[in-house]
Amino acid sequence: MRNKDWSLVFFTLLSQLSVGIVLWLALLAVFFTGTSLSFETGFSPINPVSIALGLIVIATVSSFLHLGNPSNAPNALNNLSGSWLSREILAINVYVLSLLATMLLGRYSANSEAMTYMLLLSSLAGLVLLWMMVRVYAIPTIPSWNSWYTPLSFGASTICLGLLALLMFQHTGVVHVDSQTRIGLTILLMLILLIEVASALFNQLKLEKMHTGIDGPVFDRGAFHTMFLLRAGMLITAFVLVFVFIVNPAALPGNSGHTWLYAMLALIIAAQITGRVLFYASYFRLGV
Amino acid sequence: MSKRLAFYFDSSSCSGCKTCQMACKDKNNLAVGQVWRRVYEVSGGGWHKQGNAWAQDVFAYNLSMSCNHCEDPICAKNCPTKALWKREDGIVQIDQNKCIGCQYCLWVCPYGAPQFNPETGTMGKCDLCADYIDEGKNPSCVDACPMRALDIGDYDELLQKHGSSDHIYPLPDDAITSPSICIKAHPKADQPNPSVGNLEEVKFAK
Ligand code: SF4
Ligand code: SF4
Numbered sequence A: 001m002r003n004k005d006w007s008l009v010f011f012t013l014l015s016q017l018s019v020g021i022v023l024w025l026a027l028l029a030v031f032f033t034g035t036s037l038s039f040e041t042g043f044s045p046i047n048p049v050s051i052a053l054g055l056i057v058i059a060t061v062s063s064f065l066h067l068g069n070p071s072n073a074p075n076a077l078n079n080l081s082g083s084w085l086s087r088e089i090l091a092i093n094v095y096v097l098s099l100l101a102t103m104l105l106g107r108y109s110a111n112s113e114a115m116t117y118m119l120l121l122s123s124l125a126g127l128v129l130l131w132m133m134v135r136v137y138a139i140p141t142i143p144s145w146n147s148w149y150t151p152l153s154f155g156a157s158t159i160c161l162g163l164l165a166l167l168m169f170q171h172t173g174v175v176h177v178d179s180q181t182r183i184g185l186t187i188l189l190m191l192i193l194l195i196e197v198a199s200a201l202f203n204q205l206k207l208e209k210m211h212t213g214i215d216g217p218v219f220d221r222g223a224f225h226t227m228f229l230l231r232a233g234m235l236i237t238a239f240v241l242v243f244v245f246i247v248n249p250a251a252l253p254g255n256s257g258h259t260w261l262y263a264m265l266a267l268i269i270a271a272q273i274t275g276r277v278l279f280y281a282s283y284f285r286l287g288v
Numbered sequence B: 001m002s003k004r005l006a007f008y009f010d011s012s013s014c015s016g017c018k019t020c021q022m023a024c025k026d027k028n029n030l031a032v033g034q035v036w037r038r039v040y041e042v043s044g045g046g047w048h049k050q051g052n053a054w055a056q057d058v059f060a061y062n063l064s065m066s067c068n069h070c071e072d073p074i075c076a077k078n079c080p081t082k083a084l085w086k087r088e089d090g091i092v093q094i095d096q097n098k099c100i101g102c103q104y105c106l107w108v109c110p111y112g113a114p115q116f117n118p119e120t121g122t123m124g125k126c127d128l129c130a131d132y133i134d135e136g137k138n139p140s141c142v143d144a145c146p147m148r149a150l151d152i153g154d155y156d157e158l159l160q161k162h163g164s165s166d167h168i169y170p171l172p173d174d175a176i177t178s179p180s181i182c183i184k185a186h187p188k189a190d191q192p193n194p195s196v197g198n199l200e201e202v203k204f205a206k
């Protein structure tokens, strides 16, 4: 992975976290009546919508660090008819505008029905952005990215990071979900962790067989392989922690819920970052 | 004017001297690390016991490669700024005033042609010496080759003149981008298990 790709690691993860937050807020507002979104009215910096907006702005700034010549950036929309990168940039703008509108609505109106519609609209814009992001990597000459694993891992990161943020919002009292919904969401988180471990394993087996025209296999050894194992360990440990958390939190040593909650959070975030680093490091192109 | 300018490369007569590589660097004033034309040294084979004797089937050939000004340029299709564009005569060029240096073209091109220039923050690649072409001259690399292994011309005419084009190892499937290059294969280019011996010279472009 090239140094510059770090900006893409943060761009993709932060924008997926942002979309994940909005997606879960919309789902809660529509399907879970036992939920109260206390941020619906008034403006606050810890309003999840403003956090989602802040995240996508930071993500966009981070993506600029990847450009060699950012002063030409307005040209990036020149090829909407052919380039997924152009379309992705347009989708970011639409998503930002929709979040801005949602935030302003929350600031000036107490109409919760309108808020739900705006959240749905923003999550739709977020999903379009996610799809564009996936398409950017669907490159026929790069078989390691042009695979089922890219949409699956980007989708899993979005759901997982959004869920983590939601659990934190619940923990800090910004969003209130009833206990049954909370347990349901936590079980979903475990499921996502399992899917991430299994899909990463299948992808790794596929990567290990790949070699370029001029290079031998490179993914079955060295730092790449060690990082893959490390990430699998992180995901499995996080899964076990979440499981114990639901079934018998008293069994955790020290019995300090907060410490274990933060440890679990840190593990999952580290696993997401490692996963994305591995994704960019898995770049290899057909040909010379 | 030709509708599809293309390179011709004769792998059977290339000695691997890399004069073309140097002529290109010289003409385009390329910094260290920028190699728009690269020569791949391919080799293979070894010693095998045959009864009480040892026989060898060692082979080696070279492949000089730059941008192939593809008929279906995956680089231009994916460039968000349309900085990569195709002239009427088929030359694929980069407009430095549009390029944002996202390096997407470097990711996608299966010939390793676009290379990032840290000084300008934009991409550079072979432009088939378009300025020379416009003056009716040959590209620098073509005229520099002491073995006359390189040439340019209209793609269809080159194919007619030289028969088929063989996209020998280590080139990718030509169906991906329809490269405008006609290659005369080295007679040993069909031997099993070839490998590139000078990876350290050519791989950095990835
Ligand atoms: S060789 Fe690469 S850079 Fe040149 S036209 Fe073809 S795809 Fe584009
Ligand atoms: S680096 Fe420049 S030429 Fe290459 S895809 Fe990006 S904008 Fe286009």
Ligand code: SF4
Binding pocket: B023, B024, B025, B027, B028, B036, B037, B066, B067, B125, B126, B127, B128, B129, B139, B140, B141, B142
């Ligand atoms: S045609 Fe010109 S730019 Fe292209 S490889 Fe030859 S010397 Fe370099």
